[in-house]
Amino acid sequence: MPAKTILITGASSGIGAALARAYAKDGVTLLLWGRDAARLDAVVAQCRARGALVTTQVFDLRDAAGFTRLLAAAPALDIAIFNAGLGGSAPADVFAETPEAAQALAEVNFTAPVVGANVIASAMAARGAGHIVLIGSITESFPLPMAPTYAATKAGLKMFAEALGIRMARHGVKVSLVSPGFIDTPMSRKVVEPKPFLMRADTAAAIIVRKIDAGARTIVVPWQFGVIRGFAGLLPRGLLRLILSRL
Numbered sequence: 001m002p003a004k005t006i007l008i009t010g011a012s013s014g015i016g017a018a019l020a021r022a023y024a025k026d027g028v029t030l031l032l033w034g035r036d037a038a039r040l041d042a043v044v045a046q047c048r049a050r051g052a053l054v055t056t057q058v059f060d061l062r063d064a065a066g067f068t069r070l071l072a073a074a075p076a077l078d079i080a081i082f083n084a085g086l087g088g089s090a091p092a093d094v095f096a097e098t099p100e101a102a103q104a105l106a107e108v109n110f111t112a113p114v115v116g117a118n119v120i121a122s123a124m125a126a127r128g129a130g131h132i133v134l135i136g137s138i139t140e141s142f143p144l145p146m147a148p149t150y151a152a153t154k155a156g157l158k159m160f161a162e163a164l165g166i167r168m169a170r171h172g173v174k175v176s177l178v179s180p181g182f183i184d185t186p187m188s189r190k191v192v193e194p195k196p197f198l199m200r201a202d203t204a205a206a207i208i209v210r211k212i213d214a215g216a217r218t219i220v221v222p223w224q225f226g227v228i229r230g231f232a233g234l235l236p237r238g239l240l241r242l243i244l245s246r247l
C-alpha cells in the first residue's frame with residue numbers, strides 16, 4: 001500500500017480516536033488534532049505503537065481563522081476527516097437552547113468543518129487527488145425537538161457534503177459523509193434516552209475505514225439506521241413531526 005497522510009480532527013476521543021487507531025500502521029502519517037492534550041497523547045501512543053508516524057495539534061476549532069491558517073500550512077493530505085463535534089440537547093423544562101450553546105454547536109459542528117473542508121478541497125483539487133470525509137449524524141434527517149441546533153448543523157453538513165462532492169468530482173477529489181447512529185463514546189454516554197443498536201467505537205471505525213477505502217459517498221453506521229431513515233422518509237411529514245413531538 002502506498003504511504004498515506006491522514007488528518008483527523010477530534011482525535012482525542014470517541015470516534016476520532018477509534019479512526020486514528022484503525023488507520024495507524026507502518027507507512028501511515030497521522031495528523032491528530034484535538035483540544036485535550038492528555039487525552040490526545042494517549043491516542044498518539046496507541047497509534048505509534050501500531051507503527052504510524054504521528055504529529056499533533058492541540059487547538060480549539062472555534063477559532064476559524066486560526067483553523068484556516070493551520071490547515072493551509074498542513075502537508076499534502078490523502079484523507080482529511082472532519083470529525084470533531086459537540087453533542088447537545090436542551091432539557092424539556094426550558095423553552096429553548098441557550099444562545100451560547102447554540103453558537104458553540106454551530107461553530108464546532110458546522111462552521112469549522114465547512115471552512116476546513118474548503119481549505120483542503122482547494123489544496124487537493126490543485127493536486128488532482130484526495131478524499132474529504134465529514135462526520136455528520138443520522139439526526140441530519142430528523143427534526144429532533146430535543147436538539148434543534150445539533151440536528152440543523154448536521155443537516156447543513158449533509159447538504160454541504162453532497163454539493164462539494166459534485167463540485168470536486170471533476171478535480172479528482174472524493175467527498176464522503178458519515179452518518180452515525182448511536183456509537184458508544186463520551187458524547188453518546190450523556191444521552192439518557194434508549195440507544196438502539198449502540199455500537200462500539202472501534203467497530204464503527206473499522207466499518208467506516210473499509211467504506212472510505214471503497215470510495216463510498218455516504219456511510220451509515222450502524223446500518224440499521226439507514227433502514228430506519230428509509231422508513232421514516234416514507235411517512236407523511238406531519239406524521240413524522242407528530243411522532244417526534246411525543247419523544
Ligand SMILES: NC(=O)c1ccc[n+]([C@@H]2O[C@H](COP(=O)([O-])OP(=O)(O)OC[C@H]3O[C@@H](n4cnc5c(N)ncnc54)[C@H](OP(=O)(O)O)[C@@H]3O)[C@@H](O)[C@H]2O)c1
Pocket residue numbers: 009010011012013014015016033034035036037039059060061062083084085086087108135136137138179180181182183184185186187188
Ligand atoms: N457518538 C455518537 O453516537 C455519534 C452519533 C452521531 C454523530 N456523532 C458525531 O461523531 C463525531 C465524534 O463524536 P464522538 O461521539 O466521538 O464524541 P466525543 O467522544 O465527545 O469526541 C468529540 C471530539 O471533538 C473534539 N472537539 C469538541 N469540541 C472541540 C473544539 N471546540 N475544538 C477542537 N476539538 C473539539 C473533542 O476534543 P477534546 O476531547 O480534546 O475536547 C473530541 O476529540 C461528532 O461530529 C459527532 O457529532 C457521534
